[in-house]
Amino acid sequence: MSLSSALRLGDPDTFVAGVPHAAIADLRRTAPVAWQEIDEGPGFWAVLRHSDVVRVAREATQFSASLGGVVLEDLDDDSLEMMRGMLLAMDPPRHQTYRKPIADSFKARIIGELEPQIRQICRDLMVEAADRGEVEFVHDVTSGLPSRVMGQLMGLPEDDWSHLHGLAERQTSGQDPDLIAPGEGPDYSASIEMAMYAIELATARRRAIDAGRTPPSDLTTLILEGDFGGQPMTELDFGSFFVQLVTAGNDTTKTMLSSGLLALLQHPDQLAAVRADASLLPGAIEEILRWANPLHYFRRTAVAPTRIGDTEIAAGDKVAMYYTSANRDPEVFTDPDRFDIGRHPNPHLSFGIGEHFCLGVHLARLEGRVFFEELLGAFPKIELVGEPVRIRSNLNNGLKRLPVRLET
Numbered sequence: 492m493s494l495s496s497a498l499r500l501g502d503p504d505t506f507v508a509g510v511p512h513a514a515i516a517d518l519r520r521t522a523p524v525a526w527q528e529i530d531e532g533p534g535f536w537a538v539l540r541h542s543d544v545v546r547v548a549r550e551a552t553q554f555s556a557s558l559g560g561v562v563l564e565d566l567d568d569d570s571l572e573m574m575r576g577m578l579l580a581m582d583p584p585r586h587q588t589y590r591k592p593i594a595d596s597f598k599a600r601i602i603g604e605l606e607p608q609i610r611q612i613c614r615d616l617m618v619e620a621a622d623r624g625e626v627e628f629v630h631d632v633t634s635g636l637p638s639r640v641m642g643q644l645m646g647l648p649e650d651d652w653s654h655l656h657g658l659a660e661r662q663t664s665g666q667d668p669d670l671i672a673p674g675e676g677p678d679y680s681a682s683i684e685m686a687m688y689a690i691e692l693a694t695a696r697r698r699a700i701d702a703g704r705t706p707p708s709d710l711t712t713l714i715l716e717g718d719f720g721g722q723p724m725t726e727l728d729f730g731s732f733f734v735q736l737v738t739a740g741n742d743t744t745k746t747m748l749s750s751g752l753l754a755l756l757q758h759p760d761q762l763a764a765v766r767a768d769a770s771l772l773p774g775a776i777e778e779i780l781r782w783a784n785p786l787h788y789f790r791r792t793a794v795a796p797t798r799i800g801d802t803e804i805a806a807g808d809k810v811a812m813y814y815t816s817a818n819r820d821p822e823v824f825t826d827p828d829r830f831d832i833g834r835h836p837n838p839h840l841s842f843g844i845g846e847h848f849c850l851g852v853h854l855a856r857l858e859g860r861v862f863f864e865e866l867l868g869a870f871p872k873i874e875l876v877g878e879p880v881r882i883r884s885n886l887n888n889g890l891k892r893l894p895v896r897l898e899t
């Protein structure tokens with residue numbers, strides 16, 4: 492029996508003990524577009540080759556993000572409608588109408604201006620961690636960064652950051668019984684509360700503008716003054732847009748930081764190399780993203796019949812782009828299972844590609860670099876003091892616990 496025949500990529504339990512890379516490689520060789528069953532609803536096509544993932548991502552009108560959403564599970568009507576309000580699940584041309592007005596604010600040069608603030612946030616986190624010494628790295632150290640950065644970017648009062656952080660944390664992985672209350676799904680009430688917060692923020696900002704006050708130059712103002720297909724965004728739309736911006740960069744960034752630290756601890760020679768020469772960090776971040784991609788996949792739905800390689804795809808079929816597989820495709824990466832911070836070029840697909848290419852890519856890279864500069868600078872010695880524990884999820888490829896000792 493081949494390694495891959497029992498592989499069930501849609502089952503969250505598949506990834507709990509570790510990503511089954513050997514079985515995925517086996518499947519990619521024998522069935523690069525593989526039919527997979529899931530418990531809830533119809534199965535899906537797992538697209539495993541790098542070149543095929545690129546094609547599906549680029550053909551945004553053939554492979555719709557909106558039709559069935561971007562996750563494998565079938566969503567109820569309300570959840571699907573809510574997802575369709577996010578950039579991630581919009582199709583062209585509507586997608587560009589919403590993406591264009593804010594895209595400039597996420598360009599490398601503009602995001603680069605945030606470096607001093609991001610550095611200060613990272614320094615505060617390191618001071619808090621140094622006081623503890625032994626920490627659960629995911630929760631105690633990484634989780635503070637993305638929400639504080641979004642607080643800064645959106646111009647939220649600093650007193651609100653921890654509230655926002657709590658709401659973002661409550662939305663984490665709905666497939667892990669350890670992270671949600673028994674019998675419950677993802678905590679949608681946290682999204683609704685966050686959307687309400689954003690609606691109040693938008694209303695107050697617009698009132699201040701109407702009263703003749705100059706608004707602060709932040710992302711909130713930019714969105715509220717933006718032109719979305721000939722009209723401004725309503726307060727209600729701003730609510731879901733805000734939720735998407737905060738949540739899209741939350742788990743993914745935390746995962747990049749915690750899986751990144753684990754990868755470096757597991758490869759002490761490479762950790763020593765980045766400690767000795769910080770200019771290696773940007774390459775190390777790319778390799779962390781390739782080797783420990785924070786998201787396993789995103790889904791599309793075929794709009795019309797087509798083929799991917801030799802496989803016939805019917806209209807309405809679910810098609811999942813497996814970054815976890817594409818990032819280790821030997822057609823593109825030499826010695827793909829090797830963690831190598833000097834790998835160049837490194838065309839990993841962890842940020843997607845094409846129409847929906849991650850809007851926060853420059854922010855994520857900046858947060859990654861500055862965070863590790865500050866972490867390695869603050870702690871000359873970092874060691875594992877317990878077993879890392881992975882999140883139970885078929886989507887999030889991350890850790891929920893990473894116990895480490897940080898020594899100054």
Ligand code: HEM
Pocket residue numbers: 548556561578579580590735736737739740741743744747784785786789840841842843844846847848849850851852854855
């Ligand atoms: C390591 C961190 C991150 C990873 C791995 C990541 C990954 C991704 C991926 C794979 C997509 C493409 C989805 C697709 O093709 O369907 C995406 C889209 C997106 N990301 Fe990120 N992301 C990260 C950080 C961030 C941050 C910090 C933000 C902050 C604003 C962000 C905002 C977005 C948005 C708004 C989209 C939707 C873009 C669109 O549909 O046009 N991401 N991200």
